[in-house]
Amino acid sequence: MLLGCIADDFTGATDLAAMLVAQGMRTVQVIGLPDGPIPEADAVVIALKSRNAPPADAVRDSLAACEALLGGGAQQIFFKYCSTFDSTDAGNIGPVADALLRRLQAGFAIACPAFPANNRFVFQGHLFVGTALLSESGMQDHPLTPMRDANLVRVLTRQTGGGVGLVPFAVVEQGAAAIRAAVTQLAERGRSYAIADAVTDAHLLVLGEACAEHALVTGGSGLAMGLPENFRRKGVLPDRGDADALPPAAGNMAVLAGSCSRATLAQIGLARGHLPTLELDVLTTPDVAALLAEATEWVEGRLSSERPVVIAASAPPERVLALQNRLGRNAASLLVEEALAAIGEMLVARGVGRLVVAGGETSGAVVRRLGLRTLRIGPQIDPGIPWTFAEPRGLHLALKSGNFGARDFFLRAFD
Numbered sequence: 001m002l003l004g005c006i007a008d009d010f011t012g013a014t015d016l017a018a019m020l021v022a023q024g025m026r027t028v029q030v031i032g033l034p035d036g037p038i039p040e041a042d043a044v045v046i047a048l049k050s051r052n053a054p055p056a057d058a059v060r061d062s063l064a065a066c067e068a069l070l071g072g073g074a075q076q077i078f079f080k081y082c083s084t085f086d087s088t089d090a091g092n093i094g095p096v097a098d099a100l101l102r103r104l105q106a107g108f109a110i111a112c113p114a115f116p117a118n119n120r121f122v123f124q125g126h127l128f129v130g131t132a133l134l135s136e137s138g139m140q141d142h143p144l145t146p147m148r149d150a151n152l153v154r155v156l157t158r159q160t161g162g163g164v165g166l167v168p169f170a171v172v173e174q175g176a177a178a179i180r181a182a183v184t185q186l187a188e189r190g191r192s193y194a195i196a197d198a199v200t201d202a203h204l205l206v207l208g209e210a211c212a213e214h215a216l217v218t219g220g221s222g223l224a225m226g227l228p229e230n231f232r233r234k235g236v237l238p239d240r241g242d243a244d245a246l247p248p249a250a251g252n253m254a255v256l257a258g259s260c261s262r263a264t265l266a267q268i269g270l271a272r273g274h275l276p277t278l279e280l281d282v283l284t285t286p287d288v289a290a291l292l293a294e295a296t297e298w299v300e301g302r303l304s305s306e307r308p309v310v311i312a313a314s315a316p317p318e319r320v321l322a323l324q325n326r327l328g329r330n331a332a333s334l335l336v337e338e339a340l341a342a343i344g345e346m347l348v349a350r351g352v353g354r355l356v357v358a359g360g361e362t363s364g365a366v367v368r369r370l371g372l373r374t375l376r377i378g379p380q381i382d383p384g385i386p387w388t389f390a391e392p393r394g395l396h397l398a399l400k401s402g403n404f405g406a407r408d409f410f411l412r413a414f415d
């Protein structure tokens with residue numbers, strides 16, 4: 001193994017793995033902490049569900065993942081978080097990065113969530129989603145990690161014990177040598193991190209090049225774009241022709257959605273007119289067994305290998321808030337995740353062999369309920385969303401970040 005990766009959620013892990021595969025690394029995704037030897041691959045991504053865990057648990061699991069990756073021979077560690085920097089003032093990006101920095105005695109790490117192919121841009125330390133500041137992009141209403149400050153230097157400073165600087169656009173434009181010089185200066189001034197600006201793939205590539213000798217790199221999947229080339233330059237990564245080949249897919253088709261992002265709500269809105277769609281009303285029926293029973297009855301006679309069914313719990317901000325006010329934020333999320341995980345299990349038991357899950361936490365809940373341990377990464381449907389193949393279960397899965405995918409994603413995903 002060359003690159004060892006720790007992802008703070010499951011859709012984030014497949015997003016990163018897809019990026020590495022596209023850049024020619026054979027990549028395996030491990031679900032949760034490995035309970036045996038790490039699989040053979042150029043890159044291994046350990047998918048944790050640590051984004052919304054208590055900070056101490058997130059740190060403990062991330063350190064355990066780091067140990068497993070180092071034990072498997074990893075030469076560099078990548079800590080993957082969301083391209084919308086999903087976190088709260090308590091963490092978990094800062095605390096996990098601090099712990100990894102200490103473990104790797106790295107002293108300094110770049111932090112960059114930019115992902116231009118998915119409209120995430122960092123400019124002067126501020127994160128934009130398309131033309132909107134993060135804090136006005138819809139992410140201010142995220143059910144678990146509302147993002148109300150777009151200044152990432154400030155956001156990360158609130159989460160870490162280390163100082164946070166900026167590698168601005170003007171430096172990144174000058175290339176890898178200028179970035180390395182800026183990083184040296186920031187480290188000498190006692191900074192542990194720098195938010196790095198990036199608005200194009202070219203910026204991400206030079207940032208990746210500048211990080212070649214960093215023990216720890218942190219960011220979205222975009223920042224990983226330039227890392228495989230570092231290994232090729234060193235002569236340790238051979239050219240791989242078919243890094244994204246998967247076995248043929250079969251079985252019934254379904255979509256399960258728990259993301260309440262604007263993108264997923266729009267995708268469900270379009271699917272409604274074209275595909276059999278069940279929208280669960282979790283506010284009226286906040287009960288796992290009743291929601292499962294409703295979905296089980298509804299799928300009867302509707303499941304098919306010709307066209308997918310769509311089952312969604314997703315709701316607009318005011319309805320999410322209403323459930324949270326009634327049950328509490330975490331309990332509301334857990335209830336919906338449990339219901340969707342149980343529905344996922346029911347779908348697979350009824351012959352679903354091709355399943356799209358929308359939402360990071362939702363994907364984590366479904367994949368864990370299905371007891372999946374490793375995913376092989378295949379071709380991408382849209383940027384950051386690959387089909388994957390769960391071995392040895394034989395299930396094809398696409399774990400969709402809530403925010404990702406074009407509006408007709410559910411209509412095209414199974415093509």
Ligand SMILES: Nc1ncnc2c1ncn2[C@@H]1O[C@H](COP(=O)(O)OP(=O)(O)O)[C@@H](O)[C@H]1O
Pocket residue numbers: 143144258259260261282283313314315319320321323324332333334335336337358359360361362363400401402403
């Ligand atoms: N109708 C709803 N009311 C309250 N919470 C919901 C509802 N639908 C989904 N959720 C919860 O919202 C959270 C969405 O997070 P996630 O699945 O990570 O999506 P995203 O990828 O958009 O971040 C999940 O915990 C999910 O269970």
Ligand SMILES: O=C(O)[C@@H](O)C(=O)COP(=O)(O)O
Pocket residue numbers: 009011012013015016081082083084220221359360361384400401402403
């Ligand atoms: O970086 C990203 O945006 C994604 O890879 C990601 O982390 C997805 O998280 P969710 O939006 O919670 O699915």
